[in-house]
Amino acid sequence: MTTKFITKDRDARLYLISDTHLIANELHDDGIAFQHMRDTSAGKDLDYQEIALTAFTRMLLKKKPTALIITGDLTFNGEKASAERLHKIFAPLLKAGIHLFTIPGNHDIFDGWARKFENDKELYAAQISPFDWKRIFSDGYQNSINTDPTSLSYSVNLNKKYHLVFLDTNIYGQHESNASPTTNGELSMQQLEWLAVDLAKARSNNQHSLLFMHHNLYDHNKIIHGGYTLDNAGDLRKLCNQYHVAAVFSGHIHAQNIIRGDSECLTPDIATSCFCMTDQGYGIIDISIDQLSYQRYSFTMSPYLTDNEKSQLPQKAFQKYLADIFDFTNRSQMSWLYREVTNPKEQKEIIDFIDQLNWNFFVGKSNYSSAQRQKLKAKTAYQLITQKLPEMKAYLDTLLAVNENSWKLKLDFKDE
DSSP: OOOOOSOSOSOEEEEEEOOOOBOOGGGBOSOHHHHHHHHTSTTOOOSSHHHHHHHHHHHHHHHOOSEEEEESOOBSSOBHHHHHHHHHHHHHHHHTTOEEEEEOOTTTSSOTTOEEEETTEEEEOOBOOHHHHHHHTHHHHHTOSEEOTTSSOEEEEOSSSEEEEEEOOBOOOSSOOSSOOOOOBOOOHHHHHHHHHHHHHHHHTTOEEEEEESSBSSOSSSSSOTTTBOTTHHHHHHHHHHTTOOEEEEOSSOSOEEEOOOSSOOOOEEEOOOTTSTTOEEEEEEEETTEEEEEEEEOOOGGGOOHHHHHHSOSSOHHHHHHHHHHHHHHHHTTTHHHHOOOHHHHHHHHHHHHHHHHHHHTTOOOOOHHHHHHHHTSHHHHHHHHHOHHHHHHHHHHHTOOSOSSEEEEEOTTO
8 A cells, every 4th residue: 555645635525325226318309218217226316317416516616526436326327337427427527627426336347237218118228347446536546545456346545644444345246247136245355354454553643534435324214224224334343443434425225314323333324315306305414633534415506507407397396396307206115004094184194194294304404302202292193093003103203213413423533
């Protein structure tokens, strides 16, 4: 490993997004096949992400951070054309001296679902190989001080005090696939050994290490976590504790949530919400010699759009459009409820209640006060769910149990 640094500045600002799920416009004609796929895509906006990401790029060019980091699922289903298009959108950042550090998600490498859509047909689309990934998103690898020979993991020295590690936690084969992408993730023994050496070196250099990966370090929901939390998260948590990893930044679960660690592992895990869903969330990481602060924001893209781009968007406010997609998805997934609850008034009360609690969790606003929890549990909808839908009550209780602010985090290193 060398002493190459991304910046000589003591302070740095990193922008962070996750799960952009871009499908390049060239891969569809908005025909029947694409519309069906879009309507079953779990609340993602697939129509306007090229415009949204272009606007986000313009904001970054104005703000001039040190780097943009994306923690996986950059593409919808691993289409090489989508990865190339996304890189083209972000190319102005590199020209302006703003770094682009990426790590793949479970949908990015050798995804057997990669498709092009024409009329009522789904056609083969070229998949992304590990070689393609390194070629397309070369900035991180070209500036790395250490790369794992067995995966797409790498690390960079941001400056003298901060070391960034990008972990490939995904499970994929060595060749193109015909199968669906693997949701769960793990770190192989070789990756863990590589990481231990890397973290030990950073520790000996008195650097604070930050990890970026797609899968989660902890269970961000007590019921829904299978496939999201790293399969061998315990092994990684041991390394985080051993080498005093300052923070982990993940994605995958599509919800904004922060877990601050416990006696087993003190390292917090900041899960970033899905950029193409809900309120277009992104994070800003500000670092100085003795402090790290994270703040989550909701992207308002209208100031960064051309008149032509504005004319292509829905007539309604874009945030309202995203909320409507989220609402449509929730209600579609709850069609079973009509069999359990037959009264139309009760159906509406229950679905509206579930929709609101889900929205708050996905945008990171579930840290209710005690009074707010009591008020929510006193609602007729909650009482009906308690009586008629016990499994749904168990899930909603996990959302009501969140007691941490998931929009901000501050770490102080003065005492270390």
